[in-house]
Amino acid sequence: MTPGDNGASTPEDDDPFGYLYADGQARGAQPPSGGGYGYPNSVSRVRAVGERQYAQPQAPYGQQQSTVPQQGAYGQPNAHYQAPETLPGGASTGRQSMPPAGGGGGRRGPNTKGLLIGAIAVVAAVVIGIGVAMINGNTDDKSGNQADASPAQSQSGKPSPSNSASAPSGELPKTDASALQLVGGATKATDLPGARAAGGTYVGGLSTVGASVTWTVDIPEDGAYTLLARYNNPGEDQSMTLTVNGQKYGSGFNFANFTHQSNPKLAWTESFAYPTLNKGSNSISLSCVPGDKCDVLLDQLWLKKGKVGRN
Known part of the structure; x- marks a missing residue:
């Protein structure tokens, strides 16, 4: 050219x-x-469908023109859009339904059958546990009743003497004279008021020779003790023989009229002696022998540790 x-x-x-x-x-x-x-x-050049840009402003010289197609207004069709089904080999227009969840023929609810079986199993276990506990409880009760019905080996088949008194822990015994062993003319009476024994019962008839009361008592340890007696004497002083474990003690037990009352209702008083006792069982007797003056009414007897008198 x-x-x-x-x-x-x-x-x-x-x-x-x-x-x-x-x-x-x-x-x-x-x-x-x-x-x-x-x-x-x-020459107007032919472009492929969808390549030409419509109503695109020309970029100023020296700047690259944007190739992003403008979006149409919301709800308006895009001029450059072509539906896939209009193209050769495009997607099918039929709407494919999603298979139901779980792989079954339709939607299935929770497994209520399994829950019901589990609940029945729990209830059955609870019922069985309660039955076993009741059976064991009945067995225990029966064994306990049988144990209670049999007498303890430490218990004696013989009744303890009525004149053997027991005292609370730390205290020495005290007894009513009417609960003691009575011999001879010694008898129980309730005619005179003022006795502190149970039912107001005291012992009379001691003025008869051969009459006596005997107290069998347990002592925690050897030593000197104070034997106290509550009695009634509205007349002259009286004295009875005191025997400890078969041995006469001293000159006798003094039953003086310490109240100096002639009215029997006002003549209740106390006296004491100091016998020596052994640990364990001891026998204490007050008796009327020839030469004694025994016209008294005997109410109660008790012991104190050591020689302490009436206080």
Whole structure:
């Protein structure tokens, strides 16, 4: 090709910016107005469907034009959109339904049958446990009743003497005279008020020779003790024989009229002696022998540790 004017430009020699230069303006180049590039007889190039951009503003010179297609207004169809089913080999227009969850023929609820079986098993276990506990409880009760019904080995088959008294822990015994062993003319009576024994019962008839009362008592340790007696004597002083473990003790037990009352209702008083006792069982007797003065009413007897008197 020789230099010079070769006439109208060919498509491959199109210069879209020819209108900016003097030679392009001489050839009649015009700014683009929606069609070709501004040259006379410019060729409109064919583009593939969806490639051409509609109503896209031209970017200024030197800037890259955006290739992102504009979105249509919400709810309006996009001019560049083509449905897949309109293209060759496009997706099927039929709507495929999703299989139900769980792989069954339809939606299935919770496994109520399994829950019911589990609940029945729990109830059965509770009922069985209660039955076993009741059976064991009845067995224990029966064994306990049988143990209670049999007498303890430490218990004696013989009744303890009524005149053997037991005292609370730390205290020495005390007894009513009417609960003692009575011999001879010694008898129980309740005619005179003022006795402290149970039921107001005291012992009379001691003035008869051979009459006596005997007290069998347990002592925690050997030593001297005070034997106290409550009695009634409205007359002259009296004295009876005191025997400890079969041995006569001293000159006798003094039953003096310490109240100096002649009225029997007011003549209740106390006296004491100091016998020596052994650890364990001891026998204490008050008896009326020839030469004694025994006209008294005997109410109660008790012991104190050591020689302490009536206080």
